[in-house]
Amino acid sequence: MAHVLVIDDEIGIRELLREILQDSGYQVTTASNAAEANRCLKARRPDLVLLDLSLPDEDGLSLIRAWSNGSALRTPVVVLSGYASIDNAVEATRLGASDFLEKPIALDKLLKAVKRATGDAAARSQPGLFSAAPEWQPGNAEKDWPEWPQAVMGLPYREARLEFERAYFLNALAREGGKQIEVAARTGLERTHLYRKIKALGLRAALRRK
Structure with a gap:
């Protein structure tokens, strides 16, 4: 059973996402701010993080940068964004986030994004299906490219x-x-x-x- 960490400062959204995901068979942990999220990550690495970009103590982009530390994210991150922060959502994707969902979140889009990100161990071990790929240069060998996630290949x-x-x-x-x-x-x-x-x-x- 995949484990999802939901990070959002709005209790109504946290509890709604918890209920939806638990009803769909996922284990769910919630956090209301960046500090609490980091404690949850240290206690148990989830299979997916749903991250609101607007947190009271630290913005979501800073969290993603800290988690990646200049390399690929170890855990897929799907960002949650209001209309005013779409630019930040695109930036989060560039930094390695797997996907983004615009608030208000449609149920079908939520479940599809979660299913994509938690498809199998191969997909979870990569920075995410939608992370920016390295710029191709003539002569690059096929071995230089990461394998396409098996969740998609199947x-x-x-x-x-x-x-x-x-x-x-x-x-x-x-x-x-x-x-x-x-x-x-x-x-x-x-x-x-x-x-x-x-x-x-x-x-x-x-x-x-x-």
Whole structure:
């Protein structure tokens, strides 16, 4: 049974997430601030962290930087973000967070994100499905690239392709700060086509239109 650490300063959200996740078969620990979260992490390493970026004692981005310490995150992190902090959510993804969920959180998106991040041990041992990949250079050997998480490799083709596309475009959005012109140039897509693709993949919140 996967163990999820929920970090949010709003008790209503913490308890709602606890109830939903426990009803779905997950073990859940909650923390209301960064200090409490760090104590929970020292006591027991979870399989997934759901992290609100706006905490009273330390912001979520600082926590992610501290946890990664310049290397890959050992535990997948899904950030929770209000509309005003979408830019921070994209930055968190660049730092290695697996995914982000915009508040108010839709139940189906929550459970899908948790299932992706806790799919199997291989996925949990990596920084996350949607973390930024190293820039490709001519001559890079295949061995230099991390294996695609087995949780994705075991999916039917259509679902695996969807997960790949979502990872690819979220990667591009994170690298370019969500700027549509730069993302279009990086991906080689016309801007209208890009916007439709981003919308279809459920990533519109991470896209700056200017």
